[in-house]
Amino acid sequence: MATTPPQDKTELLRRADALAGATLADIAAAAGVTVPADLRRHKGWTGQLLEQVLGASSGSLAQPDFPHLGVEMKSLPVDRLGRPRESTYVCTVPLEGGCGERWEESWVCRKLQRVLWLPVEAGGPLAERRIGTPLLWSPDTEEAARLRRDWEELMELICLGRLETITARHGEVLQIRPKAANARSLCPAIGPDGEPILTNPRGFYLRAGFTADLLRRHFQLPC
DNA sequence: ACTTGATCATAC
DNA sequence: GTATGATCAAGT
Numbered sequence: 001m002a003t004t005p006p007q008d009k010t011e012l013l014r015r016a017d018a019l020a021g022a023t024l025a026d027i028a029a030a031a032g033v034t035v036p037a038d039l040r041r042h043k044g045w046t047g048q049l050l051e052q053v054l055g056a057s058s059g060s061l062a063q064p065d066f067p068h069l070g071v072e073m074k075s076l077p078v079d080r081l082g083r084p085r086e087s088t089y090v091c092t093v094p095l096e097g098g099c100g101e102r103w104e105e106s107w108v109c110r111k112l113q114r115v116l117w118l119p120v121e122a123g124g125p126l127a128e129r130r131i132g133t134p135l136l137w138s139p140d141t142e143e144a145a146r147l148r149r150d151w152e153e154l155m156e157l158i159c160l161g162r163l164e165t166i167t168a169r170h171g172e173v174l175q176i177r178p179k180a181a182n183a184r185s186l187c188p189a190i191g192p193d194g195e196p197i198l199t200n201p202r203g204f205y206l207r208a209g210f211t212a213d214l215l216r217r218h219f220q221l222p223c
Numbered sequence: 224a225c226t227t228g229a230t231c232a233t234a235c
Numbered sequence: 236g237t238a239t240g241a242t243c244a245a246g247t
């Protein structure tokens with residue numbers, strides 16, 4: 001059952017709000033899909049189910065999930081207290097073509113301009129996990145500044161050919177980790193002397209602490 | 224317990 | 236191979 005794209009942000013939020021409290025079994029049944037036993041071989045299942053039900057249209061294209069709204073949707077696995085249990089994948093790291101790019105035009109910045117976060121219970125039987133309260137979020141000044149600092153620091157290392165010195169420990173809120181089918185995957189990159197090399201594909205990820213903070217600020221009373 | 228590095232499925 | 240969707244599982 002494919003859902004038509006939402007006409008505007010209000011309709012998208014209305015649909016997302018309607019999912020709050022539902023189990024993945026409920027949503028899968030409404031969508032006419034089967035719930036897998038676990039996520040071990042279906043890691044993207046939850047996100048793809050929610051995209052389908054909300055009417056995302058971009059599929060596997062390098063576009064926001066709702067291009068006409070400029071909104072990216074992300075499911076977010078959370079514990080029973082609503083705290084994210086995993087980092088959040090943002091996008092592939094440009095290992096050779098991203099040099100000279102400004103933060104404002106970067107893929108990371110554009111993807112994170114508007115994100116619809118959909119918390120999903122982590123742990124327990126997959127079918128019984130519930131959707132939490134959705135949040136349509138844009139980075140505030142401080143969040144944007146932190147993201148920008150990390151991105152600029154990491155991209156500078158890449159463009160200087162020092163990619164191989166980058167580990168997941170770099171970056172306060174944005175980190176770089178492998179993102180590939182396996183460790184044997186190779187793609188072109190810039191070597192230490194500026195020469196072309198082959199290395200493992202990498203992705204940008206938001207640390208769990210970053211998403212935990214943004215959820216707290218929006219769902220807790222300030223005091 | 225938590226994070227880092229590795230991996231799984233699918234479309235094109 | 237690149238992109239989409241992420242979580243797994245080893246290491247500390």
